Amino acid sequence: MSTSRGARQLTIKEVASHAGVSPMTVSRTLAGGRNVRPDLQERVMAAVQELGYYRNENARSLRPGQPSGLVGVAITNLANPYYGNFALGVEEVAAEHGRRIMLGNSGEDDARERQLVSDFIGRQVDGLILVPTSGEAEHLRPERLGDVPLVLASRRVPGLEVDTVLLDDVGGAYRGTVSLLDAGHTRIGFLGNRSSVFTGERRYRGYEQAMAERGLVVDPLIVARAQQDVAAASRAARAMLDLEDAPTAIFSANNRNTIGALREIGRRIREGLPGPAVVSFDDFELSELMPVPVTIIDHDARLLGREAATLLFSRLDGSAEGAPRTVELPVTIEHP
């Protein structure tokens, strides 16, 4: 038998005595076996197997300079499939580098993000990847982070110069809006994040710019920039479409707003009301089956995650040094 019950955890000492060697031989064997006789290695591995021993990674990384192999990841909304894919991309690259991720959901809440970051640091993460909330970023300043590298994804934080992966928000929003203008629309509603959210601001800028170029003034009545979730987005779309002078097209700046808008549009169509054309920043599944034409400003959240992780590991592996870099990933416009 080989049960390992008992409150006390198994240590290299037990493995050592079981294998008839010193703890150091066990340690060396587990570290790759350099300078250990093959037969001793086998004895050690056999003992490890038999006892069901797991090396204590925490104790291991206690020594200063030793990496913990952990990466802290904080995202704003895991319920959004977009961020699920982002997290997957990060996890994949981390796994390829033998690292594990600790995942926290900030829910767009500053205080929560601050908690997460300090917890991550307390757990000795080798690096941080954040989709930052938009508030104060006191806790992300280099003095607070010590030498823990930070990579921002999707959004920048004002005044914080660190490695960042962004999308071409302005260009994508611009091109998406232009496609509506080219189709003859002049009254185009906007649904998006509040302007303090980095992407919210950038995507609005692209929209506004396209409108301005055609000499169109944006009507505040058909601009809604406060919705974080699907239900709120639905309500905002409804208010806009119920107007006397309703928009004939809607630019939606993100996935959550798009779903909300389409839900409302679907409801209207079932009631025999007309549905506006939609341009959506962010893809979603089955967009091709919608009852109104939906143009997608598409990008790959998983790739965004992979890029963020790649940036981080290039710092950790020492293969990149010097000034912070920004990677801006392109977006593609997909017509219905």
Place this chain on the structure above:
Amino acid sequence: MSTSRGARQLTIKEVASHAGVSPMTVSRTLAGGRNVRPDLQERVMAAVQELGYYRNENARSLRPGQPSGLVGVAITNLANPYYGNFALGVEEVAAEHGRRIMLGNSGEDDARERQLVSDFIGRQVDGLILVPTSGEAEHLRPERLGDVPLVLASRRVPGLEVDTVLLDDVGGAYRGTVSLLDAGHTRIGFLGNRSSVFTGERRYRGYEQAMAERGLVVDPLIVARAQQDVAAASRAARAMLDLEDAPTAIFSANNRNTIGALREIGRRIREGLPGPAVVSFDDFELSELMPVPVTIIDHDARLLGREAATLLFSRLDGSAEGAPRTVELPVTIEHP
């Protein structure tokens, strides 16, 4: 100034000398301040602030019996929004209990799951929450896990008696199939996971049972049980619908298969071909806007995650002991 750069990490010693107290006073203060004079506490907290000190949680949990505050979570496919929501549910409850989650994606791969679990244990997790892959479960047996509590979600592992959260797969699939039969369909295709996947088997059973009750024999030609992703599901749906004797309705046993099937169905409808009715186990966004009627067998992935975490913490907090429990969450049928 108060920079904390430098390779060496900040310790309670530095905080102690900065505050003019002993390390123990710092430790006690950080632990809640019991039996420490208020003025000393203030001095300590000031020093912590000023130096930007973070307590080393790894060193802290080195002592046997001390919880690490970490929960290991392994899921099979983060790209599936369903599991994103599941992870969110787990994260929420963990956060409510002051715990952090380490997240790994197994990708339905046994070996990967095994790696994840041993890594988690090596990092001293207080507990594990798994959506198990379907292969060998050697590495999940109690002897291997020592005293780390395990909760399974969504799927059971044969021969492994542990706390488990399931859905009413059989009942849901049965009721969903019945709704198709009641609508007059007799030739109903099945798309699902391979039978070695727990839910794949259970949902097939519900389907088969409903068919049998009406005296219908399942035709293997319109049963496809190998697709893991959307593209494969699309191909399987296509093959089925291209048959001379194509099904008039499709039962899809999970989200990925539903999306794939609908993609194919949408393509056919655009070509003027008829589209079969669909019943989907798992909800997806905008299902109400599909070009064919889609009945949803709905359930709450986030709640599943919350239940799994709740089960785990009830073990950790000692509020539950004894025999493994199984919670089976109900599903609801939503007609189009």
Place this chain on the structure above:
DNA sequence: CTGTTAGCGCATTCAA
């Protein structure tokens, strides 16, 4: 209420 001592599991020294 405060400080000193000791040891958690492991790996980097150094000595054999």
Place this chain on the structure above:
DNA sequence: TTGAATGCGCTAACAG
């Protein structure tokens, strides 16, 4: 090639 001593950061247990 192997082993013994030492210390990583922190906190029980024990003095004071």
